[in-house]
Amino acid sequence: xxxxxxxxxxxxxxxxxxxxxxxxxxxxxxxxxxxxxxxxxxxxxxxxxxxxxxxxxxxxxxxxxxxxxxxxxxxxxxxxxxxxxxxxxxxxxxxxxxxxxxxxxxxxxxxxxxxxxxxxxxxxxxxxxxxxxxxxxxxxxxxxxxxxxxxxxxxxxxxxxxxxxxxxxxxxxxxxxxxxxxxxxxxxxxxxxxxxxxxxxxxxxxxxxxxxxxxxxxxxxxxxxxxxxxxxxxxxxxxxxxxxxxxxxxxxxxxxxxxxxxxxxxxxxxxxxxxxxxxxxxxxxxxxxxxxxxxxxxxxxxxxxxxxxxxxxxxxxxxxxxxxxxxxxxxxxxxxxxxxxxxxxxxxxxxxxxxxxxxxxxxxxxxxxxxxxxxxxxxxxxxxxxxxxxxxxxxxxxxxxxxxxxxxxxxxxxxx
Numbered sequence: 001x002x003x004x005x006x007x008x009x010x011x012x013x014x015x016x017x018x019x020x021x022x023x024x025x026x027x028x029x030x031x032x033x034x035x036x037x038x039x040x041x042x043x044x045x046x047x048x049x050x051x052x053x054x055x056x057x058x059x060x061x062x063x064x065x066x067x068x069x070x071x072x073x074x075x076x077x078x079x080x081x082x083x084x085x086x087x088x089x090x091x092x093x094x095x096x097x098x099x100x101x102x103x104x105x106x107x108x109x110x111x112x113x114x115x116x117x118x119x120x121x122x123x124x125x126x127x128x129x130x131x132x133x134x135x136x137x138x139x140x141x142x143x144x145x146x147x148x149x150x151x152x153x154x155x156x157x158x159x160x161x162x163x164x165x166x167x168x169x170x171x172x173x174x175x176x177x178x179x180x181x182x183x184x185x186x187x188x189x190x191x192x193x194x195x196x197x198x199x200x201x202x203x204x205x206x207x208x209x210x211x212x213x214x215x216x217x218x219x220x221x222x223x224x225x226x227x228x229x230x231x232x233x234x235x236x237x238x239x240x241x242x243x244x245x246x247x248x249x250x251x252x253x254x255x256x257x258x259x260x261x262x263x264x265x266x267x268x269x270x271x272x273x274x275x276x277x278x279x280x281x282x283x284x285x286x287x288x289x290x291x292x293x294x295x296x297x298x299x300x301x302x303x304x305x306x307x308x309x310x311x312x313x314x315x316x317x318x319x320x321x322x323x324x325x326x327x328x329x330x331x332x333x334x335x336x337x338x339x340x341x342x343x344x345x346x347x348x349x350x351x352x353x354x355x356x357x358x359x360x361x362x363x364x365x366x367x368x369x370x371x372x373x374x375x376x377x378x379x380x381x382x383x384x385x386x387x388x389x390x391x392x393x394x395x396x397x398x399x400x401x402x403x404x405x406x407x408x409x410x411x412x413x414x415x416x
Contacts, residue, residue: 043401046394048353048385049337050406056375057329058266058368062257064275066319069252069307070216073224073243075234077209080104082229087245089223093214100244102210102231111207114200121193128189132182139175146172212244222246250317253310255286257323258301266327267291273306274324277315284308288325328368335373340386341366351387351394352380353402359387361396 080102087099146168153160224242225231232241255275259267271288291304306323308315341364342349352360364379380386385402387394394400 043399044393045403046353046359046387046400047389047405048402049340049388050404051334051336051376051380051382051384051386052406053332053382054335054373055329055331056333056335056368056370056373058327059370060259060263060325060327062259062323062325064255064257064321064323066253066308066315066317066321067256068218068248068250068317069254070218070247070249071221071317072215072247074099074212074215074245074247075241075243076102076212076231077233078102078104078107078206079233080107080210080231082225082227082231082244085223085225085227085244087220087223089220091220093218093220093247095214095217097214098211099214099220100212100225102212104207104210107203107206107210111200111203114196114203117196118193118200121189121196124189125186125193128182128185132179132186135175135178135182139172139179142168142171142175214247216247216249217251218247218249220245221248248317250313251309251311253308253315253317254289255306255308255321255323257304257306257325258296258299259291259304259325261295261300261302263327264291264295264302267302267304267325272326274326275306275308276322276324277319278322279316279319280314330368330375333368333375334377334380334382335375336380336386337388338369338372338374340388341374342391350380351391351396353385353387353400357400357402359394359396359398359400 081104083101083103085100087093093099146165149160149165149168153162153165223245225244231244234241234243255273267288269288269290273286273288274283275286276283286306286308289305289307292302295302336350340350348364348366349361350364352362354360362379365377367375367377369375385404385406387400388405
């Protein structure tokens with residue numbers, strides 16, 4: 001029994017020693033592995049991109065809103081009651097089409113009175129012309145009688161009494177004055193006719209305003225009055241005159257964009273525009289049609305408009321859009337990714353990687369940029385590498401393991 005216990009004890013000690021040797025060997029291996037990882041981690045990896053040449057364009061994305069090309073409240077020129085209104089909301093009308101007719105009884109009476117005044121003035125002219133003819137005839141006879149008596153008296157002294165000659169001369173002068181008076185009467189009658197005709201023209205024009213017509217082709221977007229409503233004349237801003245209808249020209253729409261002050265100098269007539277209409281999930285093309293050429297003092301923006309043909313009626317006034325304006329474009333420009341640049345006001349820097357894979361912080365001067373890349377005017381050369389991503393993990397003079405993710409590396413499969 002004692003011999004058996006000794007054997008078991010020896011076996012247990014042998015097993016314990018074997019387990020201790022295995023554990024110590026494993027720990028040493030794991031410790032060596034950790035050390036190796038730490039040693040490799042002394043040089044951190046970094047994603048880099050090369051300075052490459054690309055075509056680059058500067059674009060501006062801005063929200064806008066469609067507006068009717070023309071949009072007006074149609075007022076009545078004269079006050080009156082609406083006798084008939086022919087249109088309602090949504091009706092499409094043509095230029096010159098009658099929208100409503102007003103009832104203005106006193107205006108009709110004024111027009112009738114003006115026409116009567118014209119007829120009276122015409123009658124007065126005819127009467128004055130008859131008086132002038134009679135005066136001219138009387139003057140012609142009196143003048144002939146005077147001339148004959150004068151000639152006879154001059155030919156033989158004492159043949160005609162001087163009194164008769166004087167009476168004939170007085171008659172001649174009297175009829176001459178009557179002729180001049182008749183001519184003045186005609187002139188006065190003609191002036192009165194002109195006044196009467198002007199009044200008739202005025203009242204006739206005012207009567208025409210009882211027909212309210214469409215100033216241009218469009219669609220009725222609002223109706224403010226119904227049959228029988230009293231409409232005030234919309235000729236003075238001091239009166240609270242309500243319009244009859246609101247008319248909008250929607251066959252052609254304006255897209256109005258507020259352009260920021262920083263880029264207004266780059267806006268030109270005819271510049272291409274890409275417009276995405278979110279409500280229709282559709283992109284349409286256009287060009288700059290006009291701009292205000294002055295800034296709004298409050299918003300510091302310049303109102304810019306693009307016209308769109310809408311005869312098909314697909315676009316609706318008030319729709320919002322996302323618009324991209326092409327401002328500048330450069331061919332074969334030296335560029336880097338936007339995420340490689342750190343900006344501080346007007347200053348910009350990048351973390352360049354030299355041939356020894358050491359980080360160098362450099363100042364760069366930038367030019368045109370788009371949504372992904374920016375042009376480098378100075379500070380870098382083509383083919384150099386710059387760090388992209390989180391710049392705070394690296395510092396000037398640090399050595400890195402560069403991982404090239406530039407477009408050229410992706411094409412060639414090269415890696416620094």
